Amino acid sequence: MQETITYSLVERRKNSEEYYNAVKAFAKEVLDKASESIGPDVNEFITYIKEFKLEEVRKTEEYILELISFGILWYTYGNAALEVKHAPFITLSRMAEWRKKHQKLKQAIDLFRGIMTTLVLLPKKERTTEINLPTIEQIDKVCSWFEATGEFREEALRFIRWRAFWSTIGHDRFEQKLKSIALFTRWFESRSLEVLGDYTQNVESFIEKSQSRYRWREDRISCTRTRLEYHLNMVGAEIMNLAFREDFVNTEITSVLVPGCMRGRPFEECKAVKVKEGLKCQGCLPKCKVNQLREMGKRNNFDVYIIPHASDLTLWAPKPGRQRQGVIASACVTTLVEGGWELKRYGVPAQCVLLDYSGCKKHWHRDGFPTQLNVHELKRILNSKSSMNACL
Ligand code: SF4
Numbered sequence: 001m002q003e004t005i006t007y008s009l010v011e012r013r014k015n016s017e018e019y020y021n022a023v024k025a026f027a028k029e030v031l032d033k034a035s036e037s038i039g040p041d042v043n044e045f046i047t048y049i050k051e052f053k054l055e056e057v058r059k060t061e062e063y064i065l066e067l068i069s070f071g072i073l074w075y076t077y078g079n080a081a082l083e084v085k086h087a088p089f090i091t092l093s094r095m096a097e098w099r100k101k102h103q104k105l106k107q108a109i110d111l112f113r114g115i116m117t118t119l120v121l122l123p124k125k126e127r128t129t130e131i132n133l134p135t136i137e138q139i140d141k142v143c144s145w146f147e148a149t150g151e152f153r154e155e156a157l158r159f160i161r162w163r164a165f166w167s168t169i170g171h172d173r174f175e176q177k178l179k180s181i182a183l184f185t186r187w188f189e190s191r192s193l194e195v196l197g198d199y200t201q202n203v204e205s206f207i208e209k210s211q212s213r214y215r216w217r218e219d220r221i222s223c224t225r226t227r228l229e230y231h232l233n234m235v236g237a238e239i240m241n242l243a244f245r246e247d248f249v250n251t252e253i254t255s256v257l258v259p260g261c262m263r264g265r266p267f268e269e270c271k272a273v274k275v276k277e278g279l280k281c282q283g284c285l286p287k288c289k290v291n292q293l294r295e296m297g298k299r300n301n302f303d304v305y306i307i308p309h310a311s312d313l314t315l316w317a318p319k320p321g322r323q324r325q326g327v328i329a330s331a332c333v334t335t336l337v338e339g340g341w342e343l344k345r346y347g348v349p350a351q352c353v354l355l356d357y358s359g360c361k362k363h364w365h366r367d368g369f370p371t372q373l374n375v376h377e378l379k380r381i382l383n384s385k386s387s388m389n390a391c392l
Pocket residue numbers: 263264265269270271272280281282283284285286288289290291
């Protein structure tokens with residue numbers, strides 16, 4: 001059994017099946033509860049989107065997840081964001097994009113972003129005061145901050161639409177809606193701790209121990225996410241899978257994207273070769289989890305690619321004249337949902353499977369250790385594609 005850094009879906013368990021049963025049931029509970037409390041607001045927002053033709057209307061679950069995310073991220077970062085009086089928000093947000101497109105510049109950009117995150121985006125240590133409901137102007141500011149961090153760009157792009165809607169409904173109704181979101185956030189905080197807290201027991205002690213280690217690093221925000229955010233992302237991954245499934249099952253080919261930390265050998269010894277999609281395993285180690293997925297893919301008609309964290313995901317977007325590609329992506333709790341939103345924005349039908357625990361050398365552990373995903377969950381997703389039913 002590997003050391004648990006922040007979360008583990010398998011600690012004291014044979015595998016992560018118990019987690020998947022729990023999180024699926026909880027995602028349903030969250031959606032039911034949300035439909036009662038913030039559901040009418042979501043319906044109003046959908047009507048607004050249709051009226052102004054802002055986008056092709058997506059699944060209701062996606063809008064619910066956006067509102068839940070707004071409540072939790074405002075609660076978590078609202079005060080810190082509002083304390084920032086001056087910052088090069090636009091430059092920082094562009095840099096977060098450049099590092100994906102220009103891998104050669106990534107190291108230099110990350111160095112700069114790490115310093116700027118601590119100097120200008122997180123000047124105070126902790127959130128100390130009670131959080132209030134935001135005003136429209138504060139939502140503008142917090143969205144600029146979210147984009148500048150590079151961690152919440154996808155959420156910010158979606159919150160800006162909500163903000164546009166809220167600005168049309170008058171102060172009293174706006175305040176009433178924000179109160180419902182705040183109430184829901186409180187409920188989610190306590191209920192998610194009951195259901196998912198067993199899997200995230202080390203998050204708080206890790207943050208306490210490691211704050212100084214991440215102080216000038218670009219992954220400071222990503223690696224010091226709160227326990228509440230872990231729970232949001234766990235449920236978020238489930239809700240996304242529900243919302244995106246219909247699109248995914250209608251794709252013709254499947255690729256499974258896994259992070260480099262799943263390799264059984266250190267980076268320098270791994271024999272995977274570079275292709276335009278990422279790295280392709282060459283099967284140098286039978287017990288390597290990537291190799292096992294590659295073998296499974298040969299039998300079941302999917303390709304496996306190792307892709308680095310913060311890769312350019314536009315590569316997976318549908319192209320005219322090509323078969324429609326579905327993607328199953330795996331990553332750790334702190335990054336998976338952001339990637340899911342990004343794939344959605346590029347029109348890629350995606351599903352996600354969490355890593356059972358995190359362990360990469362770059363972000364989490366001094367020496368690093370190989371990570372894994374739940375193969376049963378992967379098979380369930382593959383089986384949801386009717387074309388795959390026959391072969392699994
Ligand atoms: S089996 Fe594949 S992914 Fe694993 S170390 Fe070898 S080449 Fe790399």
